Amino acid sequence: RTPSQGMMGGQMMGNMGSTATTATTAKTAAHQLALPPLLKPTSASKTKVAYTLTAQTGALALKKGAKTATLGYNGNYLGPVLRVKRGQILQVTTKNKLKQATSFHWHGAILPGNVDGGPGQSVAAGQQKTIAFKVSQSAATLWYHPHAMGSTAKQVYQGLAGLIYVQDAVSQKLNLPDKYGVDDFPVVIQDRNFTANNQFDYAADHQNDGTTGKTLLINGTLNPYIKVTTKLVRLRFVNGSNARNYRLTLSNGQAMHQIATDGGLLAKPVAVKTLKLAPGERAEVVIDTSKLTSQVTVKNGQQRVLALRLASNRRQQGTLPNELTTLPTVDTTNAQHQTLSFSGMGSMVSINHQQYDPSRVNLTAKQGQNQVWTLKNTGTMMGNEIHPFHLHGVQFRILSINGQTPPANLRGYKDTVALTPGSTVKIAFKFQDRGTYVYHCHNLEHEENGMMGQIKVS
Ligand code: C2O
Numbered sequence: 060r061t062p063s064q065g066m067m068g069g070q071m072m073g074n075m076g077s078t079a080t081t082a083t084t085a086k087t088a089a090h091q092l093a094l095p096p097l098l099k100p101t102s103a104s105k106t107k108v109a110y111t112l113t114a115q116t117g118a119l120a121l122k123k124g125a126k127t128a129t130l131g132y133n134g135n136y137l138g139p140v141l142r143v144k145r146g147q148i149l150q151v152t153t154k155n156k157l158k159q160a161t162s163f164h165w166h167g168a169i170l171p172g173n174v175d176g177g178p179g180q181s182v183a184a185g186q187q188k189t190i191a192f193k194v195s196q197s198a199a200t201l202w203y204h205p206h207a208m209g210s211t212a213k214q215v216y217q218g219l220a221g222l223i224y225v226q227d228a229v230s231q232k233l234n235l236p237d238k239y240g241v242d243d244f245p246v247v248i249q250d251r252n253f254t255a256n257n258q259f260d261y262a263a264d265h266q267n268d269g270t271t272g273k274t275l276l277i278n279g280t281l282n283p284y285i286k287v288t289t290k291l292v293r294l295r296f297v298n299g300s301n302a303r304n305y306r307l308t309l310s311n312g313q314a315m316h317q318i319a320t321d322g323g324l325l326a327k328p329v330a331v332k333t334l335k336l337a338p339g340e341r342a343e344v345v346i347d348t349s350k351l352t353s354q355v356t357v358k359n360g361q362q363r364v365l366a367l368r369l370a371s372n373r374r375q376q377g378t379l380p381n382e383l384t385t386l387p388t389v390d391t392t393n394a395q396h397q398t399l400s401f402s403g404m405g406s407m408v409s410i411n412h413q414q415y416d417p418s419r420v421n422l423t424a425k426q427g428q429n430q431v432w433t434l435k436n437t438g439t440m441m442g443n444e445i446h447p448f449h450l451h452g453v454q455f456r457i458l459s460i461n462g463q464t465p466p467a468n469l470r471g472y473k474d475t476v477a478l479t480p481g482s483t484v485k486i487a488f489k490f491q492d493r494g495t496y497v498y499h500c501h502n503l504e505h506e507e508n509g510m511m512g513q514i515k516v517s
């Protein structure tokens with residue numbers, strides 16, 4: 060090493076060490092993790108469950124001093140958990156009490172295009188709209204968030220996002236940890252910056268290549284912990300950040316057992332020491348604390364995400380089976396092939412050199428026909444970024460990443476996949492329903508800048 064290299068290294072280390080993140084984490088007192096309420100249905104039967112969701116303004120006491128102005132569904136920040144069983148009709152009355160248009164998109168849901176809440180389906184300020192669709196997919200942790208063109212990124216940043224838990228016979232038979240807030244916790248990970256007056260400042264933080272913040276908010280909690288009273292604890296991680304990618308580890312180096320991806324259970328648990336999550340992705344893990352004697356922390360690099368405070372007498376509750384579910388083999392017979400190339404940066408991002416135009420249908424497909432899509436992140440000469448590819452209305456399977464079989468924890472149902480710089484990812488799926496759907500980069504600023512296209516399924 061030459062002295063100058065050494066100094067550069069030292070400076071970089073110094074900069075990293077002095078970021079507000081580290082400082083904030085160290086100074087902020089620990090808080091018990093906030094749990095989004097389980098929403099009470101307005102009506103429920105064997106075949107149908109109905110909910111009401113209201114997008115509204117709110118305020119959160121996050122720091123000493125002024126409250127942070129926020130947006131939330133039925134509350135101050137984020138939204139409640141909607142629970143639905145496979146086979147039931149999910150009906151949601153969506154109300155917009157904001158002073159601006161919003162939309163209610165059901166991310167990861169397999170549903171007809173006209174109820175998916177995409178960019179063309181806004182609910183105007185003061186208006187409401189009721190949608191319904193039959194839930195025909197496997198048990199999974201899905202989520203909902205706004206999708207109106209031009210305001211998606213800002214509204215999500217201010218707090219609009221919530222969870223949908225789909226349950227089915229397979230998931231209910233497994234005896235996995237599933238007591239909400241006891242041994243089964245949602246963990247929505249978001250990053251934010253604050254003004255001196257404790258406000259989210261989207262305008263000032265806005266970056267064309269993705270808005271990121273130095274401080275983590277987990278379910279809207281700063282520096283959170285959970286009390287662990289059972290040997291097994293299940294965490295449902297949701298990357299609800301606009302643009303930040305996470306690499307989650309446990310502070311003691313122990314592996315987590317990943318049991319589910321975006322769209323449902325894996326065939327069997329997969330031990331993962333580092334769990335990567337791009338914006339929009341979800342992963343459910345079970346952590347075995349039976350051999351632990353002191354607190355363990357979920358971390359993202361040096362940053363604390365969630366501390367697990369262990370009760371001394373932890374109960375045996377729930378199990379981690381060797382087999383979880385049977386995933387069908389991927390069928391690619393007579394598939395229609397598409398190639399999508401993701402390129403550019405900042406405001407110049409595009410898919411196949413086109414930017415989103417609401418009046419243009421970029422692709423067409425037939426309902427029920429097998430699809431094989433090749434997704435390429437061709438990068439730019441100027442910079443390299445991960446583009447998390449997301450397609451509405453389906454769950455897909457990953458056939459290959461750079462020609463290789465995907466790692467075991469990416470072999471389940473997915474609706475979002477990270478395209479790392481220079482990579483090629485092949486996916487397979489079919490549209491079960493009809494309508495017009497969007498596909499886009501889930502870096503929300505890239506999406507707003509036009510890294511999105513439309514497909515018409517007939
Ligand atoms: Cu999570 Cu098109 O969205």
Ligand code: CU
Nearest residue numbers: 446500502505
């Ligand atoms: Cu992108």
